[in-house]
Amino acid sequence: MKFSFIEANSFFKGFILFLRPGTYLNFLSGPFTFAANTIRLSRWISQQPRAAILNDFYQPFRDYAKRHTLHDHVIEREHIRSSPILYLEFGVASATSFTWWLEANKHPDSRFYGFDTFEGLPEDWGFYKKGAMTSDAPVAIDPRAIFVKGLFQDTLFEFLKTHDINDGTKKIIHMDADLFSSTLFVLTALAQYLNNGDVIMFDEFNVPNHEFHAFTCFSDSYYIKTELIGAVNNYYQVAFRIVK
Ligand SMILES: C[S@@+](CC[C@H](N)C(=O)[O-])C[C@H]1O[C@@H](n2cnc3c(N)ncnc32)[C@H](O)[C@@H]1O
Secondary structure (H helix, E strand, O other): OOOOHHHHHHHHHHHHHHOOHHHOOHHHHHHHHHHHHHHHHHHHHHOOOOOOOEEOOOOOOOOHHHHHHHHHHHHHHOOOOOOOEEEEEEOOOOOHHHHHHHHHOOOOOOEEEEEEOOOOOOOOEOOEOOOOOOOOOOOOOOOOEEEEEOOHHHHHHHHHHHOOOOOOOEEEEEEOOOOHHHHHHHHHHHHHHOOOOOEEEEOOOOOOOOHHHHHHHHHHHHOOEEEEEEEEOOOOEEEEEEEO
16 A cells, blocks of 8 residues: 555654643643744844844843833934824833833823733743732823723723724834733734834843744734844844834
8 A cells, every 4th residue: 555645644643643742741842842932033033134223132141221222222213202103012010111211202292002910910921920020000100191901802902992093103012011922912913003114112022932932923924024123132122113
């Protein structure tokens, strides 16, 4: 009897599933996924431009304050210091980065929305356990600022029904929710509202299984094209421009 390649492939796949490796090899899935995503991240980094943009790769140590150098760079490159922006931040906590952006752009027509449970992370994230980063919801510090309290998964669709985020104002989307699930959910929910020139920033991008993985799943599935505006801390913080 002659087996074609397709029949052999189907037979072996079925046989492997029959052996139920998930019941005794499950401990390998975490390290294997991490290794695969780290390799993908490294390959992605090797394809990024270095010249003529802010990019500090490689640095032996992280300087978290450098994220504001990146934010300043975005403001200069995108000419948004004194023009109206629609700023959407996902993961606000005690509003450190949110307040920075309120200070950096003073245009009276700019709008700033911050989304968070304010009850901490909804899942474990590496060493951080569910509920880590709980913070008091910040009080509205500026009439242009509004905080939307709750899980993104519960609040974002209602927000999009009741707010026009496609009025032509440049969107600055700041992803600082750490988790794969939160990041992928927000990006896919916002996909249809993204316009040429909108900006997406990430605060923990080079974590292989989380923001990086969410970004690649999203851009590969939605055929979204982006170009790098800048990166600091070995791509821990990055900013992209949407290209359409
Ligand atoms: C790293 S903190 C944000 C830090 C803040 N941007 C700053 O600069 O200080 C991450 C936040 O994301 C929030 N978060 C993560 N996933 C979420 C989700 N699915 N819905 C709502 N909030 C979420 C957590 O509650 C947490 O406050």
